[in-house]
Amino acid sequence: MNDVLLSASGLTKTFGDFTAVDGIDVQVTRGESFGFLGPNGAGKSSTMKMVAATSPPTGGDLRIFGLDPVTDGAAVRARLGNCPQQDNLDEEITVEENLHVYGRYFGLPRKVIRERTDELLDFAQLTERRKDKVEPLSGGMKRRLTIARSLINNPEILLLDEPTTGLDPQARHVLWDRLFRLKRQGVTLIITTHYMDEAEQLCDRLVVMDHGRIVAEGSPRSLIQTHSTREVLELRLPVDDHLHAADLVEGIGERVEALPDRLLVYTDHGDGTLEAVHARGLQPVSSIVRRSSLEDVFLHLTGRTLVD
Numbered sequence: 510m511n512d513v514l515l516s517a518s519g520l521t522k523t524f525g526d527f528t529a530v531d532g533i534d535v536q537v538t539r540g541e542s543f544g545f546l547g548p549n550g551a552g553k554s555s556t557m558k559m560v561a562a563t564s565p566p567t568g569g570d571l572r573i574f575g576l577d578p579v580t581d582g583a584a585v586r587a588r589l590g591n592c593p594q595q596d597n598l599d600e601e602i603t604v605e606e607n608l609h610v611y612g613r614y615f616g617l618p619r620k621v622i623r624e625r626t627d628e629l630l631d632f633a634q635l636t637e638r639r640k641d642k643v644e645p646l647s648g649g650m651k652r653r654l655t656i657a658r659s660l661i662n663n664p665e666i667l668l669l670d671e672p673t674t675g676l677d678p679q680a681r682h683v684l685w686d687r688l689f690r691l692k693r694q695g696v697t698l699i700i701t702t703h704y705m706d707e708a709e710q711l712c713d714r715l716v717v718m719d720h721g722r723i724v725a726e727g728s729p730r731s732l733i734q735t736h737s738t739r740e741v742l743e744l745r746l747p748v749d750d751h752l753h754a755a756d757l758v759e760g761i762g763e764r765v766e767a768l769p770d771r772l773l774v775y776t777d778h779g780d781g782t783l784e785a786v787h788a789r790g791l792q793p794v795s796s797i798v799r800r801s802s803l804e805d806v807f808l809h810l811t812g813r814t815l816v817d
């Protein structure tokens with residue numbers, strides 16, 4: 510039997526006249542790594558705050574661990590780890606004191622807090638920095654500390670709102686590695702991101718969100734198979750504006766998307782498609798063939814790119 514930890518039906522959040530989350534249906538089962546992928550403003554954070562039991566829904570039904578986060582907020586929060594978009598560490602105290610304070614907040618015995626702190630500092634690769642103040646740590650270290658802190662109560666679900674936004678590539682990879690470890694330990698991860706590579710790396714299953722609605726759902730692989738071709742030929746032609754250049758490659762490949770700086774020709778055989786472009790007498794300034802990604806899925810479904 511699937512152990513459903515999160516169940517939302519018609520979940521809605523309005524701010525005055527504005528609808529940020531527009532009647533979404535989502536289920537997450539224990540052990541899954543589940544993602545909300547969408548551009549800024551899609552409604553991901555608003556959804557996460559409702560799931561974190563910190564912002565009440567304005568419509569629909571939401572159950573976490575079978576509980577109502579409005580009436581059973583404290584019970585829900587005790588079983589969740591919550592990493593909000595902005596790190597909210599206490600910068601004036603040390604790394605380990607940040608964990609101690611959180612442990613006390615959850616009412617854990619001192620001995621348990623000490624043991625968990627040692628484990629979590631090791632997990633976050635921060636043992637050597639345990640006596641240092643938080644303020645001078647790098648962005649990646651602060652993020653890892655935020656995650657370590659949110660694990661102090663041994664949560665069944667870890668909520669991660671844009672976990673790697675603002676981090677450099679190396680720091681992102683370190684963080685992804687830590688999140689993989691948690692996933693292997695059986696922690697259910699719920700992640701929001703506007704990075705398609707992060708969604709592909711971390712999520713077993715995800716929903717694509719746009720303007721508060723879910724526009725597609727599935728594993729990264731199944732979404733790509735359903736909504737894109739195997740490969741994409743990216744072309745830069747000697748024209749000023751690619752937005753009006755799609756007709757130059759009309760009939761080549763299965764579908765063409767025109768972006769301001771390039772054409773994306775969707776095809777199952779990129780190299781053959783490039784030959785067809787050359788056979789038409791076109792001389793691209795540059796061309797690459799790559800695998801289809803979730804970015805292509807988003808573009809196909811919404812006509813827009815994930816990151817502007």
Ligand SMILES: Nc1ncnc2c1ncn2[C@@H]1O[C@H](COP(=O)(O)OP(=O)(O)OP(=O)(O)O)[C@@H](O)[C@H]1O
Binds near residue numbers: 524527550556671
């Ligand atoms: N407290 C609020 N009052 C009014 N509008 C809000 C409030 N919080 C969010 N919104 C609006 O709701 C929409 C969705 O915001 P939300 O933060 O959920 O999106 P997001 O997908 O998480 O994007 P981001 O990554 O930028 O946070 C946005 O248009 C935002 O301006």
